[in-house]
Amino acid sequence: MTFDFDKFSRKIHKRHKDYFSISEVKSLLNLGDDYQRDTPISTGKRLSILAIELKGVKSNGEVIKFSQKIDKGIHIWLADNLKGKSTLFKVIKLALTGQNDIKPDVKKWLSHILVVFSIDKRKYSSYLDLKGARLSASLFKGAVGCISSVQSSQLVSLFSESSTTAYQASLEKFFFSQFSYYSLKWTQKKSAKDSHGLLEANASWRTYFKSIFLESKDSDKLFYGGQGKKILQILLGLEFTYVINRLTVKKEMLQSQKGYLKNIQGNNHASKDMKSQLKARIVELESLLSSTSQEDEGARTSLSALYKKQSLILDEIDLVSQKNKSFQESSQKLFSIQQHRASLEEDLSRARKASEKFERNIIDLKEFLDVGIFFSGLDIKQCPNCNCGISKDRRIHQKSTKQCLLCNNPFDKVIDDSKREIYLEKIKKLSNSKQEILREIKRIENQISTLDRNYRRELNANQTFQSQLDNGSSLFVFNQKLSSLESQISKEQEHLRLKKHSIAERDKLIAELAVVRFQLAQLQPNSDVSQEDGKLEAKIALLQDAIVELNEKRYTVSCNVLKRLSDIMLSEIHMLGLNSITEIEVSKKFDIQYRQNGEFISFEAIAEGEQLRAKIALYLSLIQLDIEYNFGRHTRFLIIDSPGKEEGDSQYLQGLASVLKNIENRFGSELQIFIGTAERGLSDVIDNQSIFKSGQFLF
Amino acid sequence: MEDSELKLIRVFKDRIRIFLILFVFGEDYKNESEPHLRKVFKTEVRIQKIDFLLRNPDYLSYELMSLAKNRKIPKFEARAIIQRIFKNKEPMMKRMEMEKFFFGAYEDIDDVISFLTSINFIEFRSQRSSTLKKIDKIYFVTATAIEKIDDKLLSLDSLDWYVKRCQLIKKYFGSLSGTQLKANQYQIKEYKEALYGQYIEDIQPMVKAEFAEMFGVELP
Numbered sequence: 001m002t003f004d005f006d007k008f009s010r011k012i013h014k015r016h017k018d019y020f021s022i023s024e025v026k027s028l029l030n031l032g033d034d035y036q037r038d039t040p041i042s043t044g045k046r047l048s049i050l051a052i053e054l055k056g057v058k059s060n061g062e063v064i065k066f067s068q069k070i071d072k073g074i075h076i077w078l079a080d081n082l083k084g085k086s087t088l089f090k091v092i093k094l095a096l097t098g099q100n101d102i103k104p105d106v107k108k109w110l111s112h113i114l115v116v117f118s119i120d121k122r123k124y125s126s127y128l129d130l131k132g133a134r135l136s137a138s139l140f141k142g143a144v145g146c147i148s149s150v151q152s153s154q155l156v157s158l159f160s161e162s163s164t165t166a167y168q169a170s171l172e173k174f175f176f177s178q179f180s181y182y183s184l185k186w187t188q189k190k191s192a193k194d195s196h197g198l199l200e201a202n203a204s205w206r207t208y209f210k211s212i213f214l215e216s217k218d219s220d221k222l223f224y225g226g227q228g229k230k231i232l233q234i235l236l237g238l239e240f241t242y243v244i245n246r247l248t249v250k251k252e253m254l255q256s257q258k259g260y261l262k263n264i265q266g267n268n269h270a271s272k273d274m275k276s277q278l279k280a281r282i283v284e285l286e287s288l289l290s291s292t293s294q295e296d297e298g299a300r301t302s303l304s305a306l307y308k309k310q311s312l313i314l315d316e317i318d319l320v321s322q323k324n325k326s327f328q329e330s331s332q333k334l335f336s337i338q339q340h341r342a343s344l345e346e347d348l349s350r351a352r353k354a355s356e357k358f359e360r361n362i363i364d365l366k367e368f369l370d371v372g373i374f375f376s377g378l379d380i381k382q383c384p385n386c387n388c389g390i391s392k393d394r395r396i397h398q399k400s401t402k403q404c405l406l407c408n409n410p411f412d413k414v415i416d417d418s419k420r421e422i423y424l425e426k427i428k429k430l431s432n433s434k435q436e437i438l439r440e441i442k443r444i445e446n447q448i449s450t451l452d453r454n455y456r457r458e459l460n461a462n463q464t465f466q467s468q469l470d471n472g473s474s475l476f477v478f479n480q481k482l483s484s485l486e487s488q489i490s491k492e493q494e495h496l497r498l499k500k501h502s503i504a505e506r507d508k509l510i511a512e513l514a515v516v517r518f519q520l521a522q523l524q525p526n527s528d529v530s531q532e533d534g535k536l537e538a539k540i541a542l543l544q545d546a547i548v549e550l551n552e553k554r555y556t557v558s559c560n561v562l563k564r565l566s567d568i569m570l571s572e573i574h575m576l577g578l579n580s581i582t583e584i585e586v587s588k589k590f591d592i593q594y595r596q597n598g599e600f601i602s603f604e605a606i607a608e609g610e611q612l613r614a615k616i617a618l619y620l621s622l623i624q625l626d627i628e629y630n631f632g633r634h635t636r637f638l639i640i641d642s643p644g645k646e647e648g649d650s651q652y653l654q655g656l657a658s659v660l661k662n663i664e665n666r667f668g669s670e671l672q673i674f675i676g677t678a679e680r681g682l683s684d685v686i687d688n689q690s691i692f693k694s695g696q697f698l699f
Numbered sequence: 700m701e702d703s704e705l706k707l708i709r710v711f712k713d714r715i716r717i718f719l720i721l722f723v724f725g726e727d728y729k730n731e732s733e734p735h736l737r738k739v740f741k742t743e744v745r746i747q748k749i750d751f752l753l754r755n756p757d758y759l760s761y762e763l764m765s766l767a768k769n770r771k772i773p774k775f776e777a778r779a780i781i782q783r784i785f786k787n788k789e790p791m792m793k794r795m796e797m798e799k800f801f802f803g804a805y806e807d808i809d810d811v812i813s814f815l816t817s818i819n820f821i822e823f824r825s826q827r828s829s830t831l832k833k834i835d836k837i838y839f840v841t842a843t844a845i846e847k848i849d850d851k852l853l854s855l856d857s858l859d860w861y862v863k864r865c866q867l868i869k870k871y872f873g874s875l876s877g878t879q880l881k882a883n884q885y886q887i888k889e890y891k892e893a894l895y896g897q898y899i900e901d902i903q904p905m906v907k908a909e910f911a912e913m914f915g916v917e918l919p
Binding site for chain 2: 359363367371382406
């Protein structure tokens with residue numbers, strides 16, 4: 001879309017010609033070519049994580065060697081709470097933004113991180129060396145195979161930095177250029193108590209990353225911090241967003257200047273009583289501020305102590321788990337030795353039986369030879385039937401005819417010399433077989449005795465493990481302690497969260513203190529302030545007019561995009577089981593309003609158990625808007641940490657499961673969504689999942 | 700070994716064993732009208748029962764233990780014999796199963812007797828008993844047999860065992876008639892409870908257990 005700056009300037013000039021010439025108007029509104037900087041047409045680029053590798057050593061000495069390749073589409077990590085899911089996601093955040101939010105105890109364990117990612121077809125590797133006191137990190141063009149091959153890798157490094165802030169800045173520049181992001185600005189009060197000026201602040205890549213990484217702790221906010229609308233604007237990339245933002249900042253700076261002058265003028269006539277009142281108020285405010293900051297400090301100290309305790313118990317649990325593991329492994333070894341021994345005993349019994357059989361055959365054959373030879377040498381003298389003697393002639397006849405002298409059947413001597421040789425050979429063979437089997441028996445007996453030695457050794461070790469486990473506290477006790485500690489931590493966190501709510505109050509106190517100090521300063525006799533810029537108010541009015549005009553224009557050209565976004569969001573919300581919301585509207589000011597029970601309400605007014613669904617719906621919708629309608633600039637990469645944590649409604653889980661399935665089916669290869677959850681109900685919903693057993697750590 | 704071989708071996712085993720029973724257990728016989736007959740042995744039942752002890756070293760061991768238990772022989776004597784029997788693995792090496800018939804262990808020995816008669820080693824007669832109720836079988840060992848069975852033959856390893864075992868059985872049970880021997884054997888549960896036509900079971904485990912209880916040491 002082309003924008004006619006002259007025409008626009010003339011239109012504004014018409015309404016402000018009493019104060020400004022056309023050139024003055026142009027000069028006030030001029031932002032170069034940036035009027036055409038934004039376009040809602042998608043860059044089509046998408047960010048995908050390809051692999052993650054971690055190295056380090058836990059406090060108990062266990063080596064961390066985590067490495068996982070990840071496909072496009074949805075991937076679920078299903079593990080119990082406090083088992084490393086959030087840490088894994090924070091590692092990705094650290095590699096992509098440079099911001100390290102990993103828990104302090106785990107942070108100490110990690111020495112190297114490698115995250116390989118792609119933006120469209122180009123691959124990049126973010127490599128961080130966390131060993132030293134200062135971060136050393138590089139972004140490589142291409143995919144590094146593994147941490148150990150980084151040094152030898154021939155890949156081109158896009159940048160290498162040796163400090164966290166430098167790496168953050170370089171990553172921001174890189175990702176901003178990749179996804180056509182830029183820093184939307186806003187104004188904020190200077191933090192120094194005695195200062196009443198305004199500062200310009202920029203939305204960073206780390207801020208925008210909040211639209212990628214939906215952390216469970218932020219589930220009650222649609223966007224992180226007060227810059228949510230800016231994130232949404234950047235993600236939508238609607239026309240004029242940049243100029244509206246810059247003109248708004250300009251206007252706010254002028255407003256601040258005007259307020260300053262007014263204060264100076266108005267307070268010139270303050271009385272002496274006023275002076276003492278102001279002084280008393282300063283004392284009061286200072287005391288209030290000091291007590292609230294002490295309370296905050298106290299809560300933080302207590303939380304930090306609890307974290308330390310938690311870390312110690314986790315170490316203990318690690319230790320006991322290790323001992324348990326050793327005990328189980330040793331018991332398993334004992335069992336397998338017993339099994340092996342039983343099978344050897346069977347072999348031994350078989351071999352012994354075979355040996356006995358050979359021995360018996362040898363005895364029988366030897367006996368047969370002796371007895372056979374003896375009886376074969378005897379002549380038949382008498383018929384056993386009739387008791388008549390057998391004549392010598394008949395015996396001679398038997399020899400010559402080889403026919404039995406009693407029954408006339410063929411007759412052969414049972415044992416003669418040649419048969420004897422055959423039987424002797426048989427005896428020899430049987431003896432050899434027996435020797436062989438005896439050697440086998442010896443071999444098995446040796447194996448059994450080796451096994452017995454191993455068994456005794458393993459049994460000693462096993463008994464030692466057992467007594468160590470008996471003497472120490474059980475996993476159950478530690479888990480109980482851990483669970484009670486976690487509930488304390490969560491109470492303290494809640495306490496701090498409430499405290500954060502009171503930060504706004506605190507800021508008010510700080511602001512009031514600054515104002516009161518300023519007023520007191522103005523009561524000093526040397527005040528000599530003159531009106532220095534008559535046109536200030538007029539300038540503010542002109543800028544406001546231009547902003548309103550541009551907002552209208554933006555809304556007119558973008559309402560189709562916003563309508564589509566609302567429609568997709570509504571459909572997603574319904575799929576997630578939130579049928580009570582019947583309409584969604586995105587206003588000109590980018591306020592998202594949800595109609596529930598006939599009333600339009602803001603995200604914050606949605607019941608706590610339903611907020612996360614509304615939030616997930618928004619981000620899924622932004623991605624869908626990009627994929628389906630080619631609008632917006634979301635990276636199409638989303639990390640949702642613990643999506644089931646706050647929502648008590650079982651319909652929600654089913655809804656989430658079916659939304660995930662649906663997204664996977666429709667856009668599986670077009671996006672990447674990581675989900676970390678302890679909800680076992682989400683297992684087997686989608687293909688890519690890493691399931692960790694109860695109590696198991698990710699790394 | 701093949702079945703035919705095993706059968707042949709068995710025929711010769713039976714021949715020598717039965718002959719040696721008659722030879723060792725036969726009493727000297729002198730009758731001027733029958734000078735060729737030198738020894739006499741009475742009743743087939745006795746052959747069968749002695750043969751059973753010869754073929755089942757575990758039962759022999761048990762009976763020796765019974766004698767020791769009843770103080771008919773010294774315990775140490777029984778202990779030494781039984782230990783030797785088991786050390787030599789005789790219950791496995793020498794065992795030849797026997798079936799049970801109406802009157803205990805029995806195996807048809809008619810063929811063996813016929814053979815021994817044909818080679819003129821024995822003579823065999825049947826006669827009514829004094830009560831005329833049954834027929835007694837009487838076996839005579841001939842002078843021919845005694846001539847042929849010389850010391851050289853008997854000292855062969857394979858025959859030496861039979862001779863010594865027969866002598867041992869004779870020493871402890873030689874005075875018993877066939878009926879008395881049968882009565883003793885019927886004291887053993889496994890023997891008594893064997894069904895008609897069934898092989899009489901091996902009692903090694905029972906002998907080992909009783910031996911351990913009686914002598915406080917395990918048999919090998």
